[in-house]
Amino acid sequence: MVPLCIDSYWTGEISQVAILAMAAMGFNVTFGYAGELALQQAAIYAVGAYVGAVLLNHGVAVPFAILGVLVAALAVGLVTGLPGLRFSGWSLALLTFFMVFVIPDLVLLFKSQTGGTIGLSITTYWSVGRLYELTLGVLVVSLFVIRNLVTSQWGLTLKVMRQSPELAESFGIKVHTVKFAAYVLGALPAAAAGMLFALSEGFINTTDFDLNLAVLILAAGVLGGLGSVYGPVLGAAVLVLLPERLSTFGQYSIVVYGAVLVLVAVAVPGGGAGLFRKLIARLGLDRFTASPPGGSSAAEPPSADSAVARLTADDDVSRAAGSLDVDGVSVSFDGLRALDSVSMSAQPGVVTGLVGPNGSGKTTLLNVINGYVTPAAGSINVNGTTVRPGRPAAISRSGLARTFQTPRIPEDMTTLDAVRAALFSERSVNVVQSILRTRGWWRATRAETQRAVAALDAVGLYARAGQMASGLSLGEKRLLEIARALVRRPSVVLLDEPASGLSEHEIEEFVIALDELKKTSAAIILVEHNAALVHRVADRVYCLATGRVIASGEPEAVLSDERVIQAWLGRAEHATKEPAS
Amino acid sequence: MLTVLYAGVATGAVYALVALGINLIYLPTGVQNFAQAQFLALGALLSYSALVTWHWVWPAALALAIVGPAAVALLEEGIVVRVAHKLKADTHTALVSTLGFGVALEGLAGIHWGYNPLGVPFPGPKGVVTILSGRIQPVELITILFAIVVTITGELAVHRTRVGLRFAAVAQDVDAARVLGINAGRINSGAFMVAGGVAGAAGFLLAPVSFASADLGSEFLLYGFVAVAIGGFGSQVGCLVGGLLLGLIEGFATYEFGGGYTDLIAFIVLLVVLVARPTGLFGRTRLRTV
Numbered sequence: 001m002v003p004l005c006i007d008s009y010w011t012g013e014i015s016q017v018a019i020l021a022m023a024a025m026g027f028n029v030t031f032g033y034a035g036e037l038a039l040q041q042a043a044i045y046a047v048g049a050y051v052g053a054v055l056l057n058h059g060v061a062v063p064f065a066i067l068g069v070l071v072a073a074l075a076v077g078l079v080t081g082l083p084g085l086r087f088s089g090w091s092l093a094l095l096t097f098f099m100v101f102v103i104p105d106l107v108l109l110f111k112s113q114t115g116g117t118i119g120l121s122i123t124t125y126w127s128v129g130r131l132y133e134l135t136l137g138v139l140v141v142s143l144f145v146i147r148n149l150v151t152s153q154w155g156l157t158l159k160v161m162r163q164s165p166e167l168a169e170s171f172g173i174k175v176h177t178v179k180f181a182a183y184v185l186g187a188l189p190a191a192a193a194g195m196l197f198a199l200s201e202g203f204i205n206t207t208d209f210d211l212n213l214a215v216l217i218l219a220a221g222v223l224g225g226l227g228s229v230y231g232p233v234l235g236a237a238v239l240v241l242l243p244e245r246l247s248t249f250g251q252y253s254i255v256v257y258g259a260v261l262v263l264v265a266v267a268v269p270g271g272g273a274g275l276f277r278k279l280i281a282r283l284g285l286d287r288f289t290a291s292p293p294g295g296s297s298a299a300e301p302p303s304a305d306s307a308v309a310r311l312t313a314d315d316d317v318s319r320a321a322g323s324l325d326v327d328g329v330s331v332s333f334d335g336l337r338a339l340d341s342v343s344m345s346a347q348p349g350v351v352t353g354l355v356g357p358n359g360s361g362k363t364t365l366l367n368v369i370n371g372y373v374t375p376a377a378g379s380i381n382v383n384g385t386t387v388r389p390g391r392p393a394a395i396s397r398s399g400l401a402r403t404f405q406t407p408r409i410p411e412d413m414t415t416l417d418a419v420r421a422a423l424f425s426e427r428s429v430n431v432v433q434s435i436l437r438t439r440g441w442w443r444a445t446r447a448e449t450q451r452a453v454a455a456l457d458a459v460g461l462y463a464r465a466g467q468m469a470s471g472l473s474l475g476e477k478r479l480l481e482i483a484r485a486l487v488r489r490p491s492v493v494l495l496d497e498p499a500s501g502l503s504e505h506e507i508e509e510f511v512i513a514l515d516e517l518k519k520t521s522a523a524i525i526l527v528e529h530n531a532a533l534v535h536r537v538a539d540r541v542y543c544l545a546t547g548r549v550i551a552s553g554e555p556e557a558v559l560s561d562e563r564v565i566q567a568w569l570g571r572a573e574h575a576t577k578e579p580a581s
Numbered sequence: 582m583l584t585v586l587y588a589g590v591a592t593g594a595v596y597a598l599v600a601l602g603i604n605l606i607y608l609p610t611g612v613q614n615f616a617q618a619q620f621l622a623l624g625a626l627l628s629y630s631a632l633v634t635w636h637w638v639w640p641a642a643l644a645l646a647i648v649g650p651a652a653v654a655l656l657e658e659g660i661v662v663r664v665a666h667k668l669k670a671d672t673h674t675a676l677v678s679t680l681g682f683g684v685a686l687e688g689l690a691g692i693h694w695g696y697n698p699l700g701v702p703f704p705g706p707k708g709v710v711t712i713l714s715g716r717i718q719p720v721e722l723i724t725i726l727f728a729i730v731v732t733i734t735g736e737l738a739v740h741r742t743r744v745g746l747r748f749a750a751v752a753q754d755v756d757a758a759r760v761l762g763i764n765a766g767r768i769n770s771g772a773f774m775v776a777g778g779v780a781g782a783a784g785f786l787l788a789p790v791s792f793a794s795a796d797l798g799s800e801f802l803l804y805g806f807v808a809v810a811i812g813g814f815g816s817q818v819g820c821l822v823g824g825l826l827l828g829l830i831e832g833f834a835t836y837e838f839g840g841g842y843t844d845l846i847a848f849i850v851l852l853v854v855l856v857a858r859p860t861g862l863f864g865r866t867r868l869r870t871v
Contacts, residue, residue: 037673090613091855093676094806098848101803105845211799215684222677255688261681262660 011132013241015200018139020236022193024220025142026186032226033150034182035162038092040080041190041217043099046107046209047076048194053204054113056124062134062199069195070188077187081180100214104206119205122198135196139233142189145435147229149185152434152441153448156421158182160410167408170370171422171488172396181431190217212254219257222264225271234272322348322383322399322491322523329368329378331361331547338364340547341378346492346523346540351514353538353555354527357568360544362527363405366494369525370402371395383491399491401522403481403498409469415461415480418469419452422484455487456480459513475506482513492523499530511537531569535559543568583715585836586829591721591790593828594728595621598783599805600812600820601731602776607814608739609751609768610662612675616683618802619690620650620777624784625793626690629699639704646785647778654777657682658770683798691795698792724786728821731779735817748772803844804831807851813864822862 023045030038051072055065080099107114114120126134149155157178161168165175198204216239224235239260243253264271270278324346331339339361346352354362367373369380374390381387387395401422410418433441456462459479464472469480478498485493495514499507507530514537517524528534534541534555541558543551545567551558558564599618606614624646631642661678705723709716739745750758751765758765784793791797808827812819827850834846854861 031673035673037676089673090676090806091810091859093613093673094803094810095848095851095855098803098807098844098851101844102848105842108841109845211684215680218677218680251692252688254691255685258681258683258685258688262678262685263681 008128015132015135017236017240018135019193019196020220021233022189023217024232026190027221028232029186033158038096040096040099042214043103044187044190045194046103048191049198049204052195053120053122053198069191073187073191077184081183103209107206121203131200138192148435157424160421163410164408169392170402172393174393215257219260223260225273228273231273324492324523325381327379329375331375337547344542348523349521350539351524351526351537353534353541356544361547401485401488401490402494405496407477407481409477411470413469415469416465419483419487420448423448451487455483458516459483475502490522495526585832587715587717589829589832593825594725596804596808596827597728597821597824599801600808600824602780603809604820605776606772609748609772615680618798619683619686620780621784622798623650624781625788626694628785628788629701629793643785646781650781651774651778654773658773696795698794701788701793703789720789732817732821811854813861816863819863
């Protein structure tokens with residue numbers, strides 16, 4: 001039964017490594033993947049230890065005690081995750097770090113069960129060997145769960161979310177829900193580790209769960225490499241095994257943990273795992289590991305069907321042609337009227353241009369439609385249904401996609417994955433299926449990859465599928481954003497200055513991609529400063545100035561309108577400059 | 582009852598001094614310094630060595646308590662802020678490394694001075710002063726006055742001088758500030774040094790009241806941050822008000838429930854403030870930009 005037959009010294013050591021690795025794993029999930037600085041792992045570890053100890057002392061068998069601890073961890077993860085829904089950055093770090101200091105107070109509050117400051121003995125005894133098997137088993141399960149999760153769509157989603165919550169929302173991802181899931185998930189291995197610690201020590205006290213532990217957990221996570229599945233194991237191994245080799249380590253331990261945090265966090269952001277990956281790349285071995293998740297389908301040659309036909313053919317979601325109606329929208333910022341009862345409509349399969357001088361409210365209007373800005377008055381209708389304003393994720397899910405003035409391209413992701421990430425909200429597979437890799441998960445992942453390939457093909461980026469998205473040229477990034485919109489088969493697409501900064505040639509490629517987009521019968525809103533381009537591709541144009549629609553209609557008519565020429569195309573504004581009398 | 586009030590204000594003044602230092606560093610650099618309270622501990626420990634071990638005269642001890650932490654703060658700035666900026670690390674990473682710096686500092690102090698509380702005499706007037714039937718130690722009065730003076734000086738410096746403008750410029754865009762001829766490095770170093778020096782002086786004043794020990798800092802760190810959270814990042818007056826409020830709440834809570842639950846109470850205060858007013862009493866909100 002013992003997987004590795006070694007002496008009892010090593011089983012003890014390895015158990016310690018496994019326990020610390022599990023405690024650091026949660027930090028890795030919340031900070032390394034979700035990018036939120038939640039430091040409560042030591043507190044959760046303490047909860048696991050105390051709940052486990054109390055359950056064991058009430059005669060609960062070990063497997064059931066673990067279940068009990070996991071349930072408690074879920075509850076604690078839910079409670080400690082709540083601040084994470086509202087706060088981020090330093091306030092979340094402070095709140096969660098504070099939890100570590102609150103633990104002794106709580107233990108004191110439940111003195112009768114926890115033993116207060118006297119400590120608590122655990123009456124259940126397990127031999128080192130059995131404990132070792134149990135600990136390794138729990139570690140393997142934890143690694144399995146986290147590995148499968150971060151290599152699935154969930155991992156892509158966390159990456160996108162960390163880098164740009166707005167981008168995630170524009171994919172229809174409910175940022176809060178996903179973050180919450182990360183907090184709860186991160187609590188599970190830490191709590192199990194706490195219980196295993198209690199079981200292996202046989203006695204616990206509040207002093208076991210102090211600042212030193214909190215810092216040790218952080219140091220293990222950072223040293224191993226955040227954002228890497230096996231990083232915490234590496235970091236834990238170094239921090240547990242190395243000190244044993246150095247006889248005078250005891251009093252310096254906390255100094256070393258601190259130094260690890262200072263130096264590794266700042267100078268080697270990837271930690272040990274990052275160094276390892278760089279080494280592999282240096283040796284040219286990365287071609288074996290760099291295949292995109294989702295299997296080999298990326299290598300399939302594009303079929304003869306047109307790309308858009310392939311996108312619209314497999315219809316698990318059948319979406320009719322889209323339309324957008326904006327009705328009397330007004331927005332003010334600190335008394336400045338950015339939009340003044342603006343109404344406009346966009347028809348399916350048609351490009352509606354939105355032009356106007358800088359500061360005329362174009363981007364604000366896009367942000368209102370998209371839900372980033374809540375209007376003071378007016379309504380937005382997608383396909384005739386009024387959407388709730390100020391809810392970007394919900395609005396995106398009702399069939400809206402957008403691009404950004406400065407393309408938002410996640411780092412550390414292939415072009416194919418960058419497109420796949422946009423599909424998150426539409427997929428039907430849940431967390432459990434992702435972890436267990438059910439047949440449904442494989443099917444969904446394959447379908448997603450095919451759609452992503454088709455979308456890339458449609459904008460002419462197929463050849464770039466396996467390359468890092470952040471290395472694309474500006475023109476290619478803008479095409480990628482269109483592919484990302486296209487792959488979701490939206491009813492309405494908002495393009496925010498998609499041609500700015502592009503060369504003549506790149507603009508031609510953009511126009512081709514735009515034609516593909518039109519074939520999906522989406523209503524396309526094009527905000528653009530390039531008058532010639534608007535004239536060429538738009539079927540209808542609205543011109544905004546100082547928050548009002550001053551002209552609308554055929555491009556020809558609007559672009560030759562005297563008011564539009566004055567306001568937008570740059571002649572002096574006689575109206576506002578009254579000669580001084 | 583008045584004695585409880587005075588004690589609360591005196592403790593609050595120390596929280597406020599830690600908060601002011603955190604805020605001062607945050608203004609130009611945007612870094613939340615989780616090592617700030619260690620400067621307080623260092624100031625207290627250095628004044629122990631100077632006054633008790635080496636029998637220095639008190640002005641020399643005070644000078645050491647100010648200069649020592651200021652120098653260490655400068656070292657921290659050199660490691661954390663400069664390197665982080667050079668490597669384009671995000672603010673979260675900088676936060677983790679300030680925490681590491683503080684922990685390492687505490688560990689080193691523990692090796693040198695140990696974790697036993699060390700009594701430090703106050704070189705000024707001893708005994709207790711009675712004001713309106715409440716009693717307070719002179720050193721506590723001085724601490725309160727010091728916190729007020731630092732707040733007013735900070736407020737004037739930030740809002741009335743060119744230094745304050747430079748802070749704002751560096752905070753908004755380091756590179757743009759450099760183009761305008763502002764020595765951003767010097768602004769950041771200066772902020773760290775002043776914050777370290779103020780914390781060291783506060784440690785000198787704190788040592789006679791609550792002993793000096795290596796782990797003195799970790800108690801005050803979180804409370805300093807809670808004070809900033811109550812007051813709001815960016816506001817000196819907010820730090821003072823936040824610190825004093827927290828000190829009073831803690832003082833009266835200890836009076837009512839005993840001393841075992843102060844962390845829990847401070848945590849609840851923090852939670853309530855963050856939920857009810859995330860920007861603090863004196864902080865400003867920022868508009869979301871896409």
